[in-house]
Amino acid sequence: DTGVSQDPRHKITKRGQNVTFRCDPISEHNRLYWYRQTLGQGPEFLTYFQNEAQLEKSRLLSDRFSAERPKGSFSTLEIQRTEQGDSAMYLCASRKKWGTHAPGELFFGEGSRLTVL
Amino acid sequence: DQQVKQNSPSLSVQEGRISILNCDYTNSMFDYFLWYKKYPAEGPTFLISISSIKDKNEDGRFTVFLNKSAKHLSLHIVPSQPGDSAVYFCAASATVLEYGNKLVFGAGTILRVKS
Numbered sequence: 001d002t003g004v005s006q007d008p009r010h011k012i013t014k015r016g017q018n019v020t021f022r023c024d025p026i027s028e029h030n031r032l033y034w035y036r037q038t039l040g041q042g043p044e045f046l047t048y049f050q051n052e053a054q055l056e057k058s059r060l061l062s063d064r065f066s067a068e069r070p071k072g073s074f075s076t077l078e079i080q081r082t083e084q085g086d087s088a089m090y091l092c093a094s095r096k097k098w099g100t101h102a103p104g105e106l107f108f109g110e111g112s113r114l115t116v117l
Numbered sequence: 118d119q120q121v122k123q124n125s126p127s128l129s130v131q132e133g134r135i136s137i138l139n140c141d142y143t144n145s146m147f148d149y150f151l152w153y154k155k156y157p158a159e160g161p162t163f164l165i166s167i168s169s170i171k172d173k174n175e176d177g178r179f180t181v182f183l184n185k186s187a188k189h190l191s192l193h194i195v196p197s198q199p200g201d202s203a204v205y206f207c208a209a210s211a212t213v214l215e216y217g218n219k220l221v222f223g224a225g226t227i228l229r230v231k232s
Contacts, residue, residue, distance in 0.1 A: 004160070033219075040126075040224060041224050041225075042121075042123075042206050042208075042222030042223050042224050042225050043161065043206070043220075043222045044222070045219050045220065045221070048219065056219065091160055091161075093160070101163075102149075102151065102163065102166040103149050103166070103168075103210060103212050104149050104150075104151045104166060104208060104209075104210040104212070104220055105151070105163045105166065106163070106220065107163075108160030108161050108162070109160050110158065110159055110160050111160055
């Protein structure tokens with residue numbers, strides 16, 4: 001059972017450029033989450049999918065952010081026209097909707113660190 | 118609007134002693150609480166949880182206590198080991214509203230266990 005995989009691990013970009021992050025969840029996990037973590041803070045919820053359906057989006061997810069999970073497997077998070085305030089660690093997590101996990105137990109990837117210059 | 122607060126940014130403890138990490142929350146809808154541990158360059162990993170219908174949950178060296186009236190929970194690690202040195206995040210969920218298991222995290226406490 002491989003863990004949650006995220007790519008790239010680190011992305012440095014110039015302000016105004018677009019970036020895309022990819023997340024491969026644990027197989028058979030039908031729920032997938034994106035969180036953002038800035039320095040000195042805990043992870044903040046951005047959005048989540050159940051299979052291919054995006055069920056909730058945080059107010060943190062501005063119009064420049066878009067997330068997809070086209071076939072209910074991997075997911076992408078795209079940030080358009082990046083700003084310096086977008087610099088953060090973007091964490092992906094997954095879980096089964098119903099399973100042997102604790103109700104709030106999420107399985108996190110190692111994250112994709114974005115640096116916007 | 119910080120719904121989950123960890124007021125101690127860091128904690129230093131001698132190996133073998135007890136580590137106590139604290140967490141406060143404000144949202145009365147939270148009914149499930151978790152602790153996650155994070156090592157550098159890794160994602161957070163689930164450690165222990167507690168439902169609001171309980172006041173204590175124990176798993177080996179780790180015990181979580183919940184005081185609903187005070188909206189406070191704590192994580193006790195006994196005995197502390199150097200390998201426990203990590204960032205500990207408190208998190209809360211309002212499962213009764215089926216928030217999709219969305220978690221609200223505190224800012225974390227850095228625990229250093231000195232040998």
